[in-house]
Amino acid sequence: MSTTTTEQLSATTLLRFATAGSVDDGKSTLVGRLLHDSKSVLTDQLEAVERASASRGQEGPDLALLTDGLRAEREQGITIDVAYRYFATPRRRFILADTPGHVQYTRNMVTGASTAELTVILVDARNGVVEQTRRHAAIAALLRVPHAVLAVNKMDLVEYRESVFAAIAEEFTAYAVELGVPEVTAIPISALAGDNVVEPSAHMDWYGGPTVLEHLETVPVSHDLAHCHARLPVQYVIRPQTAEHPDYRGYAGQIAAGTFRVGEEVTVLPSGRTSRISGIDVLGRAVQEAWTTQSVTVLLEDDLDVSRGDLLVPTQDAPPTTQDVEATVCHVADQPLTVGHRVLIKHGTRTVKAIVKDIPSRLTLDDLSLHPHPGQLAANDIGRVKIRTAEPLPVDSYADSRRTGSFILIDPSDGTTLTAGMVGESFASPEPVKDPAEDDGWDF
Template identity: 90%
Template sequence: MTRTTEPAEPLSAEPLSSTTLLRFATAGSVDDGKSTLVGRLLHDSKSVLADQLEAVERASASRGQDAPDLALLTDGLRAEREQGITIDVAYRYFATPRRRFILADTPGHVQYTRNMVTGASTAELTVILVDARNGVVEQTRRHAAIAALLRVPHVVLAVNKMDLVEYRESVFAAIAEEFTAYAGELGIPEVTAIPISALAGDNVVEPSAHMDWYGGPTVLEHLETVPVSHDLAHCHARLPVQYVIRPQTAEHPDYRGYAGQIAAGSFRVGDPVTVLPSGRTTRLAGIDLLGEPVDVAWTPQSVTLLLEDDIDVSRGDLIVPSADAPATTQDVEATVCHVADQPLGLGQRVLLKHGTRTVKAIVKEIPSRLALDDLSLHPHPGQLAANDIGRVRIRTAEPLPADEYADSRRTGSFILIDPHDGTTLTAGMVGASLTARPAPQASDEDGWDF
């Protein structure tokens, strides 16, 4: 007997409730105050346990500080505390009466930009901090470009340390105007700019008494009210096969199931499905969820799919509805953010990991690199250095069923890996593009643009 379960939340944008979840990330340059902002959010929203606060107070006192250093709530690594910078992505979970949150506090140092890519890859909102004294700098532009590439739906510009510029409206307005114009050129449709002082708590959780000229929301108020859409639920259904399950028990001697997490969409018993890259077709004979049969399952549930026909399916294959199966290709065209210290060069042999599938590949061409200062294109750079954003053409040894990144962030993304030591080299987005203009006195003969 099967049972039909209904989603705990509607598969579309919904009114705010205690069950809504927002995933967001912070980004910005070194010393812009990201960790302090996160600590202030946790502290002022009463999401810090007493023993955690006591530990921070003791650590702050040992460093000669009179007040608790709220940045220590996220900078948990010893190296981070000693150097006063964020190195690793710190994930924090907290809730208010209006919404639940998963927060990724990402590093600001250029050397650790790769971790910003990791933290923002699943985010629905990115908070980009700017020091009011310094304004928009190169790392600010880089983080904005990454947010645009990753298709993060909402971007917040938090102009921090307003207390150090005497809370002047003119300083905030100039920074907000410059950043908004730059974001518009990147294709970011809307930016919410908020003047704050994370150290003093101005406009973080409570409105500031020092900036009566600002009438917008606080950071927390915006996080609680920004619309959250469950885009993956409306994408084409995709299940990357992670395990083939054959229990070999007396009760189920012929059981053969294909387990994995549904990357997008939903599956229903009886649906015609196709297994890629082989292209074999069959129907769903059953769906097991937590050991129980169900009629329908949706993202992000982890399930086991049972097929009517005995066909060859293995780890790395992709099960999709036959009506909207993606095309398979061995020529991948993508925008990438190179995250490794060693450059990515023409003819370099790599491993490409897409979903649960890893294949051999070679970098056939690097048509262009994006200059962050003026968003110009530099054609045929020959290689991509650490933190560069560029276009690549990759030839894979086996066909890949890849969606466009604009259609699905999960099945339209991949990473390139060094086959010798397993180092992650590059984060890629199939077909993703940025608005850009040609470099001065140069043209891209191949017609590749962002």
């Protein structure tokens, strides 16, 4: 890569986005078309896809094979795992998460969208908005993905009719607005034929909006997290004990949000002890300040008891610590989540015991009504939970911080991930019921 090209790419912004939709809506084909038509596919990759397509009796290359890399995916013709792809145009760099459409793999959509700034939700023009479409829209709304694209695919199979596109776009947009999705851009496409993916369609002169790639290149993206609440989850305590640095004690981790500066007073949570930052090391080099996503080692003036799982925060901007966590969750395990369920809660780098005290409501996807006190959440259900933890946790609202306002629940018996949770995100919950596990002998 030339120096000029490198400089151009370093000057462009980065967009993280995810694809979602029901089975056979064409997500992998759309991703393959984006990569192919934007000249982001290497020659040997394309040749391998052409050979694989020919061996299956297909006349042209099956672009879905560019992302469906698992053998089981190729054999079944569905996406199972999240496939990450990196590509760039002269205007922007992209990290793309192609997520599964099958309801069984909804958990992977949660993973792929958790760090996305934009979600592309595909709909088959022949089928319109289906339950999985609504589920993915609800998850995108809960994860506070700021931008949503409705890609009405397979327009070639409905004769490129504007009325079909308009009806689907109106239904989806009304649903998304009710969920609180801040922005929806609807685009009619044919991923197989390439209409409105990278190049404008010659078959839909009634559509005057952007292509998918044009929208991805121009949608406003803000990565300015340096002014958010500063948070550093401690991942590791570094004590080299060398002759050169006999008393070195550093607290290492990746800054989840905000900026830390030498001389700043910080509080260690959940203990509440305070000190000042005496030094910050980044890649072995001393710096005066460090900011979001940088991996750092922070040194403190005082010899405090700090360990993995603690959280360093500015003293004047410390979040509350609590043992009672209320959140909206997406349950991702086959095993139901029930009231009284004993779990582990992983928040940042800290994992503690907890119990599910109440499940106030479950969301009904069809009409966004709330089913009060369902008693349990089954796989792929979205609902409200109340959790009591064995130790205090310093939690932010998910609206303030996607990193320190989120958590996962884990089965303590086998380490299975049960639930992804967003602190404080709320549908209007009904009144709580008496806790059936209140007197079960647990003392936290």
